[in-house]
């Protein structure tokens with residue numbers, strides 16, 4: 001047998017030759033707009049901290065107070081002795097905010113998605129997923145052991161045709177609320193209608209909708225004014241617009257009790273630090289009550305789109321802070337991102353397999369911490385780095 005390191009090094013070299021090698025930058029500052037990465041100051045256009053809450057003074061204060069009160073580690077899983085009153089209060093507030101019976105905290109969104117899908121379906125059942133769903137949803141579907149099918153992106157009619165062929169057992173329909181690499185919305189009213197008429201159960205992961213969409217920041221579901229009946233399983237994450245860490249599932253009393261019994265990643269993982277739950281409660285209060293954040297963000301999104309359209313950039317159908325510019329070729333995308341970095345802008349190049357082959361892109365994300373001037377400067381830099389031959 002070959003040495004492990006020899007095999008892995010060969011793979012890594014091939015990866016680099018295809019332009020698909022992934023590297024990390026090292027950030028020396030808090031999350032925000034003016035950040036220091038790899039020792040240099042840059043303007044950040046790739047964070048998911050859409051509302052600027054990750055470094056908000058009140059959120060930091062609550063984290064400190066939470067640590068004073070509860071210490072740092074939660075000590076065990078929720079079902080042993082890790083479930084604190086901070087966690088419990090946050091679950092109740094998340095249930096109220098989403099207009100659902102109950103909410104259940106998870107340590108990450110990835111785990112929440114794997115948990116929900118593999119607890120609800122198994123061998124002999126069906127899972128149907130949007131083709132460009134987040135990796136954690138696709139992985140959850142594969143891990144569940146259920147028969148797995150993808151339907152064309154946001155195509156409720158194709159989903160319905162596919163559902164009519166899935167005879168027999170339980171069927172789960174699973175979709176992002178806001179697609180994480182495209183920024184567009186799932187057609188939730190249509191998906192809910194198809195699920196209802198075929199008896200399938202609908203799971204929506206609104207990692208990028210919460211905090212940003214809807215009058216109270218309730219996400220895609222609030223945006224479309226849908227209820228727990230329409231979308232019985234709602235997943236949200238806390239590390240993006242909410243600015244902290246963790247995730248939750250919201251739904252009926254029966255769903256939450258079932259997950260507590262059956263979701264293995266829930267049962268066998270240490271609970272989040274309670275101080276994180278305290279910080280999240282403060283963050284939720286800020287984003288619910290201060291609608292100026294959503295208003296400002298929408299204004300910035302409009303400004304960016306109008307400017308980008310003027311430059312003839314290939315935008316996607318997105319009304320959210322995720323505003324990808326499609327480049328296509330992997331090397332062009334990487335080169336463009338490097339050139340933007342030289343001009344002081346941090347914009348990530350997203351390549352396959354995260355996005356379909358041939359659709360490499362710059363994933364630009366906007367934050368309420370940006371000002372008009374940041375947007376205008378980015379647009380100038382985008383036009384100056386536009387394709388052309390690579391230097």
Ligand SMILES: *Cc1c(COP(=O)(O)O)cnc(C)c1O
Pocket residue numbers: 107108109110111113134136176180205206207208237238239246247
């Ligand atoms: C980020 C993301 C997740 C994962 O959430 P984490 O809390 O970061 O593990 C799940 N679903 C979608 C759509 C995401 O964008």
